[in-house]
Amino acid sequence: MAAVATRGPRVRVAALMLLEGKVVTVRHRAGSSVYHLLPGGGVDYRETLAQALIREVKEETGLEVTVGAPALLSDTIDPSGSRHVVNVTFLANVTGGTVVDSPDDDRVEAVDLVDPDRLSDLDLRPPMASAVVRVLNGDNVGLEYLGPLFTEAT
Numbered sequence: 605m606a607a608v609a610t611r612g613p614r615v616r617v618a619a620l621m622l623l624e625g626k627v628v629t630v631r632h633r634a635g636s637s638v639y640h641l642l643p644g645g646g647v648d649y650r651e652t653l654a655q656a657l658i659r660e661v662k663e664e665t666g667l668e669v670t671v672g673a674p675a676l677l678s679d680t681i682d683p684s685g686s687r688h689v690v691n692v693t694f695l696a697n698v699t700g701g702t703v704v705d706s707p708d709d710d711r712v713e714a715v716d717l718v719d720p721d722r723l724s725d726l727d728l729r730p731p732m733a734s735a736v737v738r739v740l741n742g743d744n745v746g747l748e749y750l751g752p753l754f755t756e757a758t
Contacts, residue, residue, distance in 0.1 A: 612688075613679070613688040613689060613690045614646055614687070614688070614689045614690070615646065615647040615653070615689075615690050615692065616644060616645060616646055616647070616689050616690070616691050616692070617644045617645070617647060617653050617656050617657040617660065617691075617692050617693075617694065618641065618642035618643065618644030618657075618691060618692070618693045618694070619642055619643050619644055619657055619660075619661050619669060619671075619693075619694060619695075619696035620642055620675055620676070620693050620694065620695055620696065620736060620739060620740075621643075621661075621667075621669060621695070621696040621697065621698055622698075622740075623667070623698050623703070623717055624717060625719075626717035626718055626719055626720070627642075627717070627718045627719075627720055627723060627736065627740075628642070628643055628665060628667070628698075628703075628715065628716075628717060629641065629642060629643070629715070629716045629717075629718050629726070629728070630642075630643050630664050630665065630707070630709075630712045630714070630715055630716070631712065631713045631714045631715075631716050632711050632712060632713065632729075633711060633713050634711065638713070638727075639726075639727040639728070639729050639755075640716065640718075640726045640727060640728050640729070641728070641729055642693060642728075642736075643660065643661045643664045643665050643667075643715075644656075644657060644660045644661065644664075644693075645660035645663070645664070645709075646660075653671075653692060653694070654671040654694075657669070657671050657694055657696065658671065661696065662701065663707065663708040663709055664707050664708070664709050664712050664715070665701075665703055665704060665707065665715045666701045666702055666703055666704030666707070666715075667698050667700070667701040667702070667703065668698070668699050668700035668701040669696040669697060669698055669699060670696065670697050670699050671694050671696055672694055672695035672696055672697060673694065673695050673747075674692055674693070674694050674695075674747050675693050675694060675695050675739045675744070675747065675748065676691070676692075676693035676732060676735055676736070676739065676747070676748050676750055677690075677691065677692055677693070677747055677748070677749045677750065678690075678691045678693075678730055678732065678749070678750035678751060678752070678753045679691070679751065679752045679753070680729075680730050680752070680753060680754055681752050681754060682754065683754070691730055691753075693732075693736075695739070703715045703717075720736070720737055720740050721737075723736055723737060724737075727755070729755050730750075730753035730754070730755065731753055731755055732750055732753060735748060735750055
């Protein structure tokens with residue numbers, strides 16, 4: 605009997621960082637949907653989480669960062685079974701670069717600096733605005749596992 609083929613989850617890293625006292629987000633477009641993400645992206649084979657985060661933040665925002673402690677961990681599991689993403693959100697500090705007008709990633713429309721109190725007004729994906737604010741306020745203790753978070757694509 606042949607083994608059942610499995611498709612493993614994809615790992616995505618994201619940076620929770622402040623610039624001018626505001627949370628750095630990227631505005632994404634997928635078809636007709638526009639939503640926000642913390643800067644980051646997929647981890648390539650043989651790439652560390654930190655290397656992926658530094659690369660992705662630079663590509664999407666133009667900013668250079670140092671990677672801090674992991675702050676949030678969650679799963680994005682599509683109920684249809686089409687994808688499973690493990691999201692690892694790290695604290696990061698901006699050390700250089702400037703915010704770009706035209707990010708290297710075609711899906712990124714803009715880099716938006718958002719007041720932490722306004723995060724809940726965004727369609728932030730995964731939907732973790734309240735957890736981000738807890739981290740920024742110092743209300744979490746170490747890495748917080750948020751469990752499965754999913755937003756239906758529109």
